[in-house]
Amino acid sequence: MVELVGVYHADGGVAGEVRYVIGHLLGRAHCALCDITHSPVRRKPAWDAMVARLGVPVRLVHRNERAADEVDVSGQSTPCVLARRADGSLRVLLGPDDLELGGSVQAFEAAVRSRLGVAVR
Numbered sequence: 456m457v458e459l460v461g462v463y464h465a466d467g468g469v470a471g472e473v474r475y476v477i478g479h480l481l482g483r484a485h486c487a488l489c490d491i492t493h494s495p496v497r498r499k500p501a502w503d504a505m506v507a508r509l510g511v512p513v514r515l516v517h518r519n520e521r522a523a524d525e526v527d528v529s530g531q532s533t534p535c536v537l538a539r540r541a542d543g544s545l546r547v548l549l550g551p552d553d554l555e556l557g558g559s560v561q562a563f564e565a566a567v568r569s570r571l572g573v574a575v576r
Contacts, residue, residue: 456571458539459513459548460521462529463488467517487551488515488534490558501560509567536567 464486465475478484492502492515506513516525518533528545529535538548548570556562 456511456538457541459509459511459567460525460537460539460545461488461492461513461515462521462525462533462535462537463515463517464534464551465489465517466519468519471517471519486534487554487556487558488536491554491556491560491563499560505560505564509564511571538571 465471465484475484475486475489479486492498521529524543524545525537528537528547532547532550534551534554535547536549536554537545539545549566553566554563556566
């Protein structure tokens with residue numbers, strides 16, 4: 456794999472972020488990938504450390520920020536993590552249910568490494 460693409464179950468931009476925050480506070484919006492990458496106030500330091508250990512670049516995007524090929528592969532099934540191969544092709548590495556990890560960066564890393572066939576360090 457040459458890249459992992461994490462797709463949030465939310466739209467980017469000011470309006471998208473506000474909609475998500477309000478929906479989350481009201482219990483109407485949920486993104487398991489957001490729970491993994493962010494604390495209530497900022498990105499988790501544990502996330503950044505895990506990405507550094509992983510050895511594969513990780514790009515995070517919102518639903519409305521996906522490239523056309525990323526939309527083709529993930530469709531409406533977000534949040535998800537896509538794996539881009541050296542030939543440019545994509546596959547879904549982790550789907551929405553796979554990301555229900557209680558916000559655990561450690562469990563996320565184990566899931567990614569398991570799917571990639573790489574031992575957890």
